[in-house]
Amino acid sequence: MEEAACSRRGAPSGWRSALDRSHPTSIWASRERSAGCMLPSRFLYALLTALFLTSAWCASMAGQAPCVLDAVDIVPSGRAGVLSRVDSGSLWSPLVAGNVVVDGNAWGLDGYQGSFSGSLEIYSDSLGRLWFESKLNLSSVLLKAWQVVAYPELSYGVKPWTPGTVAPMSRQLELPVELSKLPRVVALVDYAVLSSSTAYNFAFDIWVLRGSSARAPREGDVEVMIWLHKEGIDFSPGAGKNVGAVRTQALVDGKLVELSFDAWVQERIGGGWAYVAFVLRGSKPRGEIGLDISFLVRKALELLGLSQEGYYVFSIELGYELFYRPQVDFQAVVSKYKLVVSEEAGVEVLPAFTNRSKFLIAWVTPWGYLFDGESFSGDFIPGVVVAYDVDCGLCTGSLESWLDRSLKYVEALREKSGIVFVNLFPEKYHPSWKWRGELTRVALNEIVLSELKKIIGDGDGVYIGFSELTACVNDEGCRSELVNAYRALRGEFPLARLYYYGSGGDRVEAVAALYREAGLDLVGLDVWDYEYRDGRVMIAKHLVEKLRELAEQVPNGSLIVGEVGFRLNDREAYVEAWNWQRPIVYDEGADATYYRQVVEHLASLGLRPAFLGVWA
CATH class of the missing domain: 2.60.120.180 (Glycoside hydrolase family 11/12, catalytic domain)
Structure with missing residues (x-):
């Protein structure tokens, strides 16, 4: 398997020129290396030992029947x-x-x-x-x-x-x-x-x-x-x-x-x-x-x-x-x-x-810092970003290259883990980049669907959906288009689970309506806004309120926190956490502490999402 690319937030400067190159990953390697998107062992330890996680096992002792x-x-x-x-x-x-x-x-x-x-x-x-x-x-x-x-x-x-x-x-x-x-x-x-x-x-x-x-x-x-x-x-x-x-x-x-x-x-x-x-x-x-x-x-x-x-x-x-x-x-x-x-x-x-018992999703993109996909941690569920232009599809060499890389990741990681998330990114890439959350239109690309079909078949073991389509979800007309897109996904991949998670700007009633109208299996929000109180990093109050409100409107086990993320080894990683170009105040291990505190904050609120995505 090729090396997989560790995910990153947003688009870097120089995006337009990168789209015209055949190997865009390389131009970000040094930046991503300094930003630190690797998932170190202490990071895994901090998350997997958090109070939020539930584990159960049976011990067979001498003279005691096994469970x-x-x-x-x-x-x-x-x-x-x-x-x-x-x-x-x-x-x-x-x-x-x-x-x-x-x-x-x-x-x-x-x-x-x-x-x-x-x-x-x-x-x-x-x-x-x-x-x-x-x-x-x-x-x-x-x-x-x-x-x-x-x-x-x-x-x-x-x-x-x-x-x-x-x-x-x-x-x-x-x-x-x-x-x-x-x-x-x-x-x-x-x-x-x-x-x-x-x-x-x-x-x-x-x-x-x-x-x-x-x-x-x-x-x-x-x-x-x-x-x-x-x-x-x-x-x-x-x-x-x-x-x-x-x-x-x-x-x-x-x-x-x-x-x-x-x-x-x-x-x-x-x-x-x-x-x-x-x-x-x-x-x-x-x-x-x-x-x-x-x-x-x-x-x-x-x-x-x-x-x-x-x-x-x-x-x-x-x-x-x-x-x-x-x-x-x-x-x-x-x-x-x-x-x-x-x-x-x-x-x-x-x-x-069951291979569905893991809680953490590690998002992988076709761009960014590379790591060896063969050593992908078994503590995570792999999540792969599949990007295409909302208007012109795969209209540049870079988009074609990204699709090829993403498909290889999906195939290899699904085979290894038995389960994989596919995150469709219908953004505006050409001639210049525009975040999908600002778009009031959504589209599926026939080539992308056809190539995915060759790999995932009927979708067994796959979660597929969209994320952060904020303006679209909040707009009734565009949300109707999105419902139709999900129905098309259901037709192509009848055994797949469907999901959506929005950003902090998504209205809860709009997200809940999408969940019902599209017949989704999972729905939620991502978390990129934090507060520092009493010596701890916590989820911002307005996001807590939204997550609580949404959790009350969907069945138990249907809530997803699609993304949390912090800059590596940054004492101020909770400040503009989404901004990877913000100067780092070096403090080794600070991000691991913040991840643990956020997960514990979720648990203290009684919010136990089915999955939590790590975008690091």
Whole structure:
């Protein structure tokens, strides 16, 4: 891999002449070397030991059982091709694939065989990801909008309705097992819904029967559903009464957070069994979520006033419930699904099983001081700037060279880290530079998108978006153009996460509107304005107020602080922190102290963004 360029703020003097050169990086090397954009080890230490960061690990001591007994890998699947296909002639098509039974399970259409067309498939791609696709024409089927037509699913254990088809199970999680003896079972799922013409949910369905004999559910048994996401549903989840909220720790896109579920209880449903549904508040159509499902199963019996004794967990099923519409077109994917089994440990063990658990982004640009990209620190998530002219695209040799360099960084760093941020910079570069935050127009460049597509494909493991488009976001007309740009990105990279972070000049209500209208996964601001109070560097009060206000308007785990930065070894690094040409008052290690103080300030405010970008 080529050497990567450490990022810098703004544009240097001599920008116009630099654009006419084939290797612009070299003209800034001496300046950047003196400004010091390297990330020294003490810098890493200061940030990674800050109180803000949460880490968890398990210690296996002599005579003490390890935290994790087993991690059952379900997705990626080791079996390729179509795993299950159901249609008017066959509503069920179960197939054993690894540790689960895969089934299209169009149970809601029983009795309508031969009266509809189309099919529903679950298939595995070359990466082992499981895709759920439906194209069902149900115009001749007489059902209500609240009725389920299918639950394409992955079933672990012994499904009570079909006990004859069972996949191999882990010795640490052999079902059925009495609930009182069930170990901690934590699920980690990475999913995305790409399109749907109908209402749906993405949910666990867990069957708990009275007694250990396999049979169809009946009176005295319990069905527990855990809705991770729902869309287009304006009715209660199946049946029952809302009995309040249940809060639990979870891992959302690699970060430990507290989630709230609405609990719905129906004491008698179907063949007489009890039904409990936990419906996640503020859910998203895509994301990675880790959850202690054993806790919620036990909570369900508690809500019903039942003892755990004599009740057996038979199956843990995960799938998409599709509700009735005359045309049911649906596409979704599960990229990861793992069941982690332990005696005592909960979701705190999950960061070890995801590459999204890192908190710090280190921004890399195609210009500036060079460092060896192969030695990019594993403590950071790489973020790569991709620059082009908002009007003329790649109209100079320098812009073409920058794109080539950025693409190489994206490819190599994504392969190394498993995850990468891509920061699109549609600025004005030719004939002279103008900061993107002053522009009231935005554009995507077809060549840039095409070249990115060759490298990142459908965007799995990629966060892509814009930053500091202040004037555009604050302008309703330009913001509408930006929403369309994000929709185009979603179309090109359907599995990517989308983000935006603004500058201190972005209006909070405008940023929140962009988050909603564009369906973003992350939104936030950057921090370049500081105050020195009581011997400490702190975030400026007006930015604190904006961050707090924005955090109240987006779901937990959706806030990003896109950039913080200080000049290296500068006692006055907090003064005009964005100005790299300001004379340095040399004080070795001053910047590391300021980074730590800012991170601790965020923590003291109760602001825990999902990611924090370092622009050094």
